[in-house]
Amino acid sequence: MKLPAHHRYAHSAIPNRPVYDWPGGRRLALLVVNNIEHFAFRAGLGSDSTSLSPVQNQRSYAWRDYGNRVGLWNMLETLDELGIPAAHNINSAALEACPEIGPALRARGDEFIGHGRSNSERQDILWEEDERRLIEESRDVLARHAGVAPKGWLGPYIAQSSVTPDLLQEAGFTYVMDWPADDQPFWMKTRAGKILSVPYSVELNDSPALIARQHSAREFAEMITDQFDEMLRLSEKRPLVCSIVLHPFILGQPHRLRPLRQALRHVMAHQDKLWVTRPGELAEYVAGLPAGIIPGSEA
Template sequence: MSLPPAYLEYDKRGYGQDIGRYDWRLAKDRAPVRLKNARQVAAMIVIPCEYHPIDPHKTPFGHPHGMVTPFPDLRHFTARDYGNRVGVLRLLDALKSAGLKATFPVSAALLTRARPLAEAIVGDGHELAAAGLHGDAIHHAGLSESEERAMIEDVREAFDAAGFHPTTWLSPARQESFATPDLLAEAGFTALLDWESDGVPLPLRTRGRPITALPLLNELDDFKLLVERKQTEDLWTDQILEAKDYLKTEHDRHGAQVLGFTLTPFVAGQPFRMRSLVNMLAEFAGDEAVWCARADEIVKAF
């Protein structure tokens, strides 16, 4: 049976890719960026502090970090709560000891539940970013634009009411609708952590001003490697350090690039993982070719 002619018709199809947010190009055709601080790699550590409701609707799907078993899933709910009350403090201490800065996307629902956490993040000089309303408030194409705009406005209002004004956004489950970048730019966000299209910050076209996508590598995510793939802690940190060293070898050819990876508080903040994590952070701190910076700082530098 042959396919109908309409099957091959797609009005967004274009040269190299089927998306219009940015121009298609190969890495070899990209003008190399030489950072003013002469560093070869910009390391972006992202620590999402998300609130996951115990009774998620899971529309259109459940967040990978959310509840797993039927209601009330107290085991997974309390594990996530442990991350935001205990594990994240270990990560803050480890960063302070290494002298490194990170970006902390926080759910709006945590601002009233864990105000001291937000204050500790800002107090240590880290970037407080927005991680949507909570882990069950997924952005997707099934929402009307007015519904999604209202969700983003609720997030902005919650942060404003708490006295914080983030410019960087991480969507719950890193899921978007076709309109999400437009609506985020409209709401005043200037950086986005959902995409990983390039090795450098990439300005995305929107209906208004651009919003910059920074590469956050899903393949180095601690939840994916330690929980889903069941790798050892040392292998996980070795992979991150290997990525750092490899990007340095590409500097002469491709210029400075961004190494973005995630530390999830209920995963990386476990006591039996701290030795490997502390050793990895020490390697970053001691590498003069590497600049560990906040997402907002990286956008400005590039």
């Protein structure tokens, strides 16, 4: 039987790969990645705090808007308190609608990652010309607010069309986080070169965990500590990437912020064993490794 295939990367079993170190001889890289999103009012797509079948009304809009008005600032204070650098998947519309966000992220030295124009729309249903326009518009707005063009991309709803990697590579992006296939980075083929896949968890991610699977914040905090502890153990054998994915309108709520802070304190208590970094820095390090080390680098 021949199944449809993507041909973006070849199979690779993690025990059979070369072993390498992260900077400083560390074996576990920690990525804390936050999502900053802006939505249409009473239209388009968007999650809902009370239902798995979202209704786009003023309540669901306001719940999500809480993230940019309050939740983000709660989270940034927590990250400052713990000394954790972060990266942010940012809807370009959020930077235009909320002028305080860009300067605050720049002051922290955080990374701006392309995340489409708005999470009220998806890119995987667009014609190629329209998807290219979405990518370029998002890139250009982020570049204007960050002072440098973004190198990384996560599509709204982690969705891609059949040509998204090609369009991203052609628009100057060097890595994507839409392919949760591995705990190590790997190179993917595009029609004009390669693009790196950086690990980004859909498991250790507050949106599917708390909204779709209805876990509590304390259960999510336990997920963080369990994932981290086990990956720290596994990293004795090989380099790994532990990504923790957050949304301000979810984890920025005070009652959820407390268990998150406790879990992050547990993680940072092992800081001497970690490379606490951002996706762009990790991608840059991987790009400098010799050919044959990272899956897909042989081609």
